[in-house]
Amino acid sequence: MSQKFNVKTNDLYQFEIDSDTVKSLDAVETKKDSFHLLENNKPFRVEVLASDFDNKSYQIKVNNNLYTVQIENQLDALIKALGFEVGASKIIDNIKAPMPGLILDIMVNPGDEVTVNTPLLILEAMKMENSIVSPRDGIIKSVTGTKGNTVDKGELLIEFE
Template identity: 45%
Template sequence: MKINQNKLIMDSDFKVCVNETLEYKFNSSNPNKLDVIKLSNSEFHVLKNKKSYNILIEKNNFYLKEYTISVNSNSYQIKISDKLDMLIKEMGFHNGLSKKINNIKAPMPGIILNVLVKENQPVKEGETILILEAMKMENAITSPKDAIIKSISISANQTVEKGQLLLEFA
């Protein structure tokens, strides 16, 4: 999914799971595309079936594709799965690629707000290890696997560039 000229464009098949109960499938040929206007980096206005919706992205986890959004002041937990995620689940496998990750690099430029771990500290998969602020949004960076922190290359209030090494796992 990408924003282009203040409109939301769906560029491949994906599934959205809401509050772990409702599932919606989308694809690029979906005739009922949403009319979306980007108001800020975390706020959007959506028109669908002549109804107006105000959407605010409250929290996001870039690596796990999990988001907390507010739609007209009602909060929802969202998980997005792309074609690869759906294929891996359909085949009965878990995404083994994330288990081979030995370091974390900045997914985007920003400022490190908080480093929540120390060297030699054990962490669990999904545990928040640092907070990166980018485009005025706080992004929780989580551990992709159970591991021990080998080294930390950044500190709080440090500016980082996309792809910069943040920390390594033992």
């Protein structure tokens, strides 16, 4: 069964191609990441300059013309339609206590600029110290917890702007 792909080049041109068409191309690898390709008896020299497999993005040179190519299969299209794109993340506006515990230390103040994985506070729960880190880049809007106080699960600790 043939699989269909949506292909976008240079963020301008979009077309659909299927795996049977790709298989029917006469392509020969001349050296690593370089190919000689024939389509309808017309020759093309293709070179893969860069590839980002996770984002399915490639930079290629065809007969000395540069192209940025994005490839999306049917599953990618479905995931995108459902609003779950690869690499996309939900913007988190606040940090709530993941469990009941005692706040041992707070490392940030309102107005502080933080990046992903910046330590925000230490919460002791079940005799274990849990470091709560920032899930995103941002600016701290408010810190509602206080060092030495106990918190319940789900209690608001930190808000982002």
